[in-house]
Amino acid sequence: QVQLVESGGGLVQAGGSLRLSCAASGRTFSMYAMGWVRQAPGKEREFVAAISWSGPSTYYADSVKGRFTISRDSAKNTVYLQMNSLKPEDTAVYYCNADPAIGRLLAGESDYWGQGTQVTVSS
Numbered sequence: 001q002v003q004l005v006e007s008g009g010g011l012v013q014a015g016g017s018l019r020l021s022c023a024a025s026g027r028t029f030s031m032y033a034m035g036w037v038r039q040a041p042g043k044e045r046e047f048v049a050a051i052s053w054s055g056p057s058t059y060y061a062d063s064v065k066g067r068f069t070i071s072r073d074s075a076k077n078t079v080y081l082q083m084n085s086l087k088p089e090d091t092a093v094y095y096c097n098a099d100p101a102i103g104r105l106l107a108g109e110s111d112y113w114g115q116g117t118q119v120t121v122s123s
Contacts, residue, residue, distance in 0.1 A: 001026050002024070002025070002026035002027055002112050003024070003025045003026055003114075004022055004023070004024050004096045004097070004098060004112055004113060004114035004115075005022065005023050005025070005114060005115070006020060006021065006022050006094065006095070006096050006114045006115065006116060006117040007020070007021050007022075007023075007117060008020040008021050008117060009094060009117030009118045009119045010118075010119070010120070011120045011121075011122065012086055012119075012120070012121055012122070013121070013122050014086060014087055014088055014121055014122065014123050015085060015086065016086050016121070017082070017083060017084045017085075017086065018083045018086065018119060019080060019081065019082050019083070020036070020080065020081040020083065020094055020096075020117060020119075021078055021079075021080055022034065022036075022078060022079045022080075022081075022096030022114055023076070023077060023078050024077040024078070024079075024098060024112075025077065028077065029053075029074075029077050029098055030053060030074045030077075031053050031100065032053055032098045032099060032100055033050055033051065033052050033053050033098070033099055033100070033101065033102035033105050034050070034051055034053075034072060034079040034096065034097070034098045034105075035047070035048070035049055035050030035051065035059075035070070035079075035096070035097050035098075035102075035105040035106075035110075036048040036049050036050075036070065036079075036081050036094055036095065036096055036097070037094070037095050037097060037108060038090075038092035038093065038094045038095065038119075039092055039093050039095070039116075040089075040091060040092040040093075043092075045095075045108060046061065046063075046092075047061050047105075047106060047107075047108055048060070048061055048064055048068065048081070048094070049061070049064065049068055049070040049081060050070065050102055050105040050106060051070045051071065051072050051079065052102050053074075053100075053102075057102070058070050059102070059106060063089075064083075064090075067083065067084050067085045067086075068081060068082065068083050068084070069081070069082040069084075070082075079096060081094070083119070086119075086121045087121060088121045088122065088123045089121075090119060090121050091119060091120050091121050092119060093116040093117065093118050093119075094116060094117050094118075094119055095113055095114055095115075095116045096113070096114040097110035097112060097113050097114070098110060098111065098112045099111045099112070
């Protein structure tokens with residue numbers, strides 16, 4: 001059974017930082033692109049960031065570019081999202097996802113999804 005398990009969410013003040021982790025289990029994800037999307041209450045799901053299976057290619061939504069950094073440790077089947085300079089508008093449930101095709105992640109589609117972790121940024 002394939003599982004993606006997120007951790008690291010929480011409550012932080014505006015301007016603060018959090019690091020999200022997503023651990024994949026059940027199969028080797030070294031050949032999978034991995035990414036993050038978020039969904040705020042009453043809003044549609046939004047692409048946040050993605051990283052290619054090889055690691056060097058990363059993609060970001062304009063709203064987080066320069067503040068968030070995605071990285072992966074393929075040996076640990078884990079992807080990270082370092083979030084700095086957080087803003088109240090970053091408040092959302094953050095979901096990890098994985099797919100062999102990074103194009104699908106950029107389109108908000110994926111073979112596998114985590115259960116989500118809440119990030120709340122207070123003003």
